[in-house]
Amino acid sequence: MSYSLVCIECGKEHGEESYTCDCGGLLEVRFKDVEVDFKLDGNPWGVWKYRCLLPVKIDPVTLKEGGTPLYRCDSLSKELNCRVYVKHEGANPSGSFKDRGMTVGVTKALELGKKAVACASTGNTSASMAMYAAKAGLKAYVLLPAGKVALGKVAQALMHGAKVIAIKGNFDRALELVRQVCKEMNFYLLNSVNPFRLEGQKTIAFEIVDELGFVPDYVVLPVGNAGNISAIYKGFKELKQLSLIDSTPKMIGVQAKGANPIYKAVMEGKDVIEPVTNPETVATAIRIGNPVNARKALRAIYESKGTAVEVNDEEIIQAQKDLARKEGIGVEPASASSLAGLRKLVENGYIGSDETVVCITTGHLLKDPEIVLKVCGQPIEVPAEFEEIIKVL
Ligand code: F0G
Numbered sequence: 001m002s003y004s005l006v007c008i009e010c011g012k013e014h015g016e017e018s019y020t021c022d023c024g025g026l027l028e029v030r031f032k033d034v035e036v037d038f039k040l041d042g043n044p045w046g047v048w049k050y051r052c053l054l055p056v057k058i059d060p061v062t063l064k065e066g067g068t069p070l071y072r073c074d075s076l077s078k079e080l081n082c083r084v085y086v087k088h089e090g091a092n093p094s095g096s097f098k099d100r101g102m103t104v105g106v107t108k109a110l111e112l113g114k115k116a117v118a119c120a121s122t123g124n125t126s127a128s129m130a131m132y133a134a135k136a137g138l139k140a141y142v143l144l145p146a147g148k149v150a151l152g153k154v155a156q157a158l159m160h161g162a163k164v165i166a167i168k169g170n171f172d173r174a175l176e177l178v179r180q181v182c183k184e185m186n187f188y189l190l191n192s193v194n195p196f197r198l199e200g201q202k203t204i205a206f207e208i209v210d211e212l213g214f215v216p217d218y219v220v221l222p223v224g225n226a227g228n229i230s231a232i233y234k235g236f237k238e239l240k241q242l243s244l245i246d247s248t249p250k251m252i253g254v255q256a257k258g259a260n261p262i263y264k265a266v267m268e269g270k271d272v273i274e275p276v277t278n279p280e281t282v283a284t285a286i287r288i289g290n291p292v293n294a295r296k297a298l299r300a301i302y303e304s305k306g307t308a309v310e311v312n313d314e315e316i317i318q319a320q321k322d323l324a325r326k327e328g329i330g331v332e333p334a335s336a337s338s339l340a341g342l343r344k345l346v347e348n349g350y351i352g353s354d355e356t357v358v359c360i361t362t363g364h365l366l367k368d369p370e371i372v373l374k375v376c377g378q379p380i381e382v383p384a385e386f387e388e389i390i391k392v393l
Contacts, residue, residue: 003031003055005195008296019179019193025298027195028234029055029374036242044207047200053238055199060107060137065092065099067201070211070358073259074327076339083356085216086329086339087208091362094156097201097228097362098128101119104200105190106132114188115139120174121191122224122285123153124363129190130160141187143167143174148284150332150368163203170279172290175225192227193292197328201228205235208358209245216249218306218351221260221360222298222337223253224286228362230296233304248357250306253297254341256281256334257312259288259303262297266308282313282371285334285363307350311340319343323361331364338362 005014009025018027037052047066048054068091073084089097106129110119116139119125126142126149133140142157146166157164167174175191182189190197209215215236223229229251236248255263259279265272276289291297301308311319320336323329338359343350365372382388 001034040210044210047203050206056107063093073327081353085358087364094128094131095364096124098124100200101197102128102132104235105197108196109188116187119190120178123149127153127156130162131135132158134160137212143178152367202229202235205232216358217355218357219249220252220338222255224288224299226291226293233300234280251300253308254337257310260310263308263310283334309341315340331361332367333364335361
């Protein structure tokens with residue numbers, strides 16, 4: 001296998017340490033001479049099963065990421081009158097899909113001889129990066145929007161030993177700043193503008209096909225910085241180019257109403273976004289107004305003949321409760337937006353009966369315990385007496 005790093009806008013080739021082209025375009029990895037040595041045999045055990053399509057040359061830094069469960073959701077299928085599956089990325093080592101990207105990204109950092117990695121984050125990227133940096137023996141630096149990151153994620157980044165800096169600004173500003181910092185300090189940038197990180201995330205597509213044995217009609221997922229939807233679509237496209245499948249699913253991006261630049265662009269048929277200046281949503285993971293991968297994401301949506309949908313906070317929380325209470329799947333609010341989005345598309349007739357939908361739930365319930373207490377209330381406290389307990393049952 002060989003590969004090159006190419007600008008998606010002008011086609012210029014770049015060295016492995018570039019993140020973007022001089023023309024401003026995003027970069028992507030393109031493969032040549034791939035010899036497929038895995039079988040889509042119903043056993044998607046993890047990211048590194050698909051190593052022949054992952055652009056690294058050294059032994060990977062791995063915490064056994066990927067191989068996440070794909071649940072058939074009978075209760076939701078009945079209610080929504082279509083075949084609903086949930087791929088639960090919350091089951092990754094750090095509790096989110098970011099681990100798929102970090103195993104590749106941190107391995108690349110070592111390969112390039114870097115001593116430190118850095119990211120801006122709404123939380124999950126930082127938790128995952130800190131974990132993999134610890135495993136690799138690299139220093140980790142994190143910029144977060146102060147007061148807007150769920151508690152579990154900050155706890156992870158701190159415990160895994162990252163230097164965590166909270167800025168009085170939002171994620172978009174943190175990303176601008178960390179890009180500057182990385183240039184100045186020679187840190188390896190591990191936000192999703194890093195094309196190697198996205199290579200790891202494309203394995204979600206491989207695992208879906210591997211486990212289902214066919215290509216679903218739709219893949220529905222939350223969109224924040226817009227890397228994951230681009231990565232997953234690339235995964236399906238590569239399987240098609242290798243003649244392992246003969247179609248790709250329609251990609252559906254779900255955004256929160258207060259942070260919806262991709263949704264707006266799709267509704268207007270545009271291929272560039274207009275940033276949202278003060279993004280706001282209960283789903284803090286996707287509280288992003290200026291997604292860096294917008295161009296890739298819009299291509300994925302248009303090329304796959306998919307669409308975008310927006311959901312409000314109430315719809316997100318309802319979907320979070322439904323996943324937890326009807327299917328036993330515990331997810332954080334951003335992840336629940338996938339089900340909230342699917343519900344909208346079924347209601348307006350976009351998705352019909354007999355169609356198969358895979359919702360990606362991107363992060364675990366325990367990432368954001370504070371929101372749970374807000375929407376579910378506190379446990380009932382009673383004196384330690386049998387009668388008192390019977391009274392409240
Ligand atoms: N869901 C969760 C739980 C996330 O943490 C994120 C992104 C997304 C969805 C959106 O994915 O950015 O690829 O479109 N979280 C980033 C972070 C921004 O810093 O953890 P995307």
